[in-house]
Amino acid sequence: MMAGEVTKWLRFRHGATGFGTLTPSGISVHEGEMFGLNKASGKTLALAEVELLAPCAPSKIVALWNNFHALATKLNQPEPPEPLYLLKATTSIAAPGAVIRRPTSYDGKTTYEGELGIVIGRTCARVSPAEARAFIFGYTCVNDITANDILTRDPTFAQWARAKGIDDYGPFGPVIATGLDPAKLTVRTILNGVERQNYPIADMIFSAEELVSKISHDMTLLPGDLIAVGTSVGVGVMKEPVNIVTVAVDGIGELTNEFRIG
Numbered sequence: 001m002m003a004g005e006v007t008k009w010l011r012f013r014h015g016a017t018g019f020g021t022l023t024p025s026g027i028s029v030h031e032g033e034m035f036g037l038n039k040a041s042g043k044t045l046a047l048a049e050v051e052l053l054a055p056c057a058p059s060k061i062v063a064l065w066n067n068f069h070a071l072a073t074k075l076n077q078p079e080p081p082e083p084l085y086l087l088k089a090t091t092s093i094a095a096p097g098a099v100i101r102r103p104t105s106y107d108g109k110t111t112y113e114g115e116l117g118i119v120i121g122r123t124c125a126r127v128s129p130a131e132a133r134a135f136i137f138g139y140t141c142v143n144d145i146t147a148n149d150i151l152t153r154d155p156t157f158a159q160w161a162r163a164k165g166i167d168d169y170g171p172f173g174p175v176i177a178t179g180l181d182p183a184k185l186t187v188r189t190i191l192n193g194v195e196r197q198n199y200p201i202a203d204m205i206f207s208a209e210e211l212v213s214k215i216s217h218d219m220t221l222l223p224g225d226l227i228a229v230g231t232s233v234g235v236g237v238m239k240e241p242v243n244i245v246t247v248a249v250d251g252i253g254e255l256t257n258e259f260r261i262g
Contacts, residue, residue: 006251008175009034009138011057012050020045022175035121035137035223052096055140055176056119056224061088062215063144063164067205067230074233083206083214086160088144088228092170099258100145100168108149110238110259113231114189114197114247117142118208119176124221132212135221138178139185139208141247141255142228145169148237172226177252182208189234190246197234204229 008022011034020029020040027045032038034056065084066072072079094100102110121137144164151163164170182201189197206214211227221227238245243259 006179008177010055010175011053014050054093054095055173058224058226059222061226063088063228064230068203068232071232079205089165092165094168094171096174101260111146111235112245113144113235114187115142115228115231117172118227120221120225124216127216129209129213132209138176140172140176141249142172143247144228171257180251188248199232
């Protein structure tokens, strides 16, 4: 999608699962497929009438590590020559507004990571950076929640998939916004009313188009697949029994979830 008029797509449950666009008067319900042929049905629903779902159902979630200059500098890590990433379980997906609980089997630290997400709109394999933009449907807010103590528990193997793949540890949404220039966006994360992250997407080591291109040379990206572009400085531990976390990106919206330790 080229930068231009912003459209916000979402999914919801109102008896059955549906999708549509966010308008000043509510949700304009659509028929067809979000990533294919669709049209407005003429029906409008109020947000209060529906249960919001994650705005798409990806076949895979690709999550970047060390993709911001500022964080690489803070961690004294070399900037990678190619994207470093893991796959996050799709069972980690949680809806906007969902209550997320630390598993009873884990009593360690859990951190928030506010990120921008790229949503793929067309089947994408081995594309160039110049071609990649045409395969990007839009952008969303992501909280890449991480069980930090699991990550480094075994000195012989960094457990990225396990630490980030816990059930409900991958909320994203509330919408997918099309028509945005990601390089102009800023990600903010607010924990219990206090802003903890505020960083520009323009500081990414690999741009959105470069990420899509390079990843597509490793694996075919399918419509609805989600790429979490990585986070920057300000990641922290959620310490309170009940934590309210909001990932906000102007032009997209606010993803808010409650994380409970007990």
